[in-house]
Every structure is written in C-alpha cells, then in structure tokens.
Amino acid sequence: MSAPPPTIALIGAPGTGAAALAHDLQQRLARGAARLVCTTTADDCTAAALTLLMGLDLPCPPAQQPDREAADARLRAALAQAGLRYQVVYGQGERRIENALNAINKIAIGAYPASARGSFESKNATRKPRLRDWNCEKCSDPQCEHRLFTSLVAQREAQQP
Known part of the structure; x- marks a missing residue:
C-alpha cells in the first residue's frame, strides 16, 4: 500500500490568487502527486508538507492595498508563530506557475530527499530545469x-x- 500524497497548502491574503494558482498547479502536477489545499488561516497549514504563501505582486486597487498588506502581515505572523516554514510565490501568469513548481520541487526534495524527486515532476518534465x-x-x-x-x-x- 502506497503512502498518501503530500499536502501542499496555498495561503494568501484576499486577491493574491491562491485558488487560481491551485487550479493551474493541479493541471501541471502529475495525477496523485500532491493534494492541494487553499486556505486563509495558518492553522490549516499545520498538516501540510509544504506551504506556499502568495506574494503581493498581483494587481490590486489602491484602496484595497492596505487591507491586503495587513492580511499578509497577519498570515506571516501566524505562520511564524506556528513555526511553519513557507515559500513565497511571486509572478504573474505562466511565471507564477513556474515559480510555484520550482518552489514545490525545491521544498519537496529537501523534505523528502529519497523519494520526492519523481513525485512532484510536472507534466512538462521533459524541459531542462532552469x-x-x-x-x-x-x-x-x-x-x-x-x-x-x-x-x-x-x-x-x-x-x-
């Protein structure tokens, strides 16, 4: 019997695209390679093998930016207080997806050095890593x-x- 796939938590302030990125990653990761969970609280990240925090680089109306920055600061503080390591994902469109895949591969290899190299390969695995x-x-x-x-x-x- 094989182990269940690792959980990857995607967390971010409102308007930072966690749900959209989760959808895009689900299309790229091999079937069953990981379970993606979108959340808005650090508590939901405690059971995750990997946590990806959305960066604040997506466009935002100026009036909403202070609230988004405050929410991001609260999330970072909660992750730190819980002692959870995370990787911040930046970029827009294809670049954001590639940065997330790179972060997943980097974190997965460090967390699971013997078995993860093939687990998180994207469907575009024929491309040379860059x-x-x-x-x-x-x-x-x-x-x-x-x-x-x-x-x-x-x-x-x-x-x-």
Whole structure:
C-alpha cells in the first residue's frame, strides 16, 4: 500500500490568487502527486508538507492595498508563530506557475530527499530545469544567493564527465 500524497497548502491574503494558482498547479502536477489545499488561516497549514504563501505582486486597487498588506502581515505572523516554514510565490501568469513548481520541487526534495524527486515532476518534465528569471542584483537575499550558487555548482558538476 502506497503512502498518501503530500499536502501542499496555498495561503494568501484576499486577491493574491491562491485558488487560481491551485487550479493551474493541479493541471501541471502529475495525477496523485500532491493534494492541494487553499486556505486563509495558518492553522490549516499545520498538516501540510509544504506551504506556499502568495506574494503581493498581483494587481490590486489602491484602496484595497492596505487591507491586503495587513492580511499578509497577519498570515506571516501566524505562520511564524506556528513555526511553519513557507515559500513565497511571486509572478504573474505562466511565471507564477513556474515559480510555484520550482518552489514545490525545491521544498519537496529537501523534505523528502529519497523519494520526492519523481513525485512532484510536472507534466512538462521533459524541459531542462532552469534558474529563476528575476534579477538577482536587486534581490540581495543571502539564502537565495546561496541556493543560486549551490545550484550552479551542482549543474557544473553534473555536466563534467
């Protein structure tokens, strides 16, 4: 008997597209690879193997932006208070989907190193993995830079005979 698929929680402030992203991911992930759950509370993330927090980069009417930022701050505080690790997903359209798939694969490989490599493969698995498409010179996140450097070294070592 096989283990049930891991649960991925998608959480975000109102208007950040969690439900739309869950729908798009369901179309991309292999059938039965994961159970996607959209939520608005950190409590619903405690049983999840992976938590994806929606970024605040989707368009929003200026009058609603303060409420959305406050909701995002409350979600981040609740996730931190519960001791839950999460990955923030940014981008619009196809880029958002790809960033979410990259986050799922990165987190899954770290959480399940022996068995997850094939579990979260997208239906577009024939494509060569690539680095993220944003400008690193504007990021200045040390953990991001470390992941980028480690990924580049691993790619170089994999290409050497």
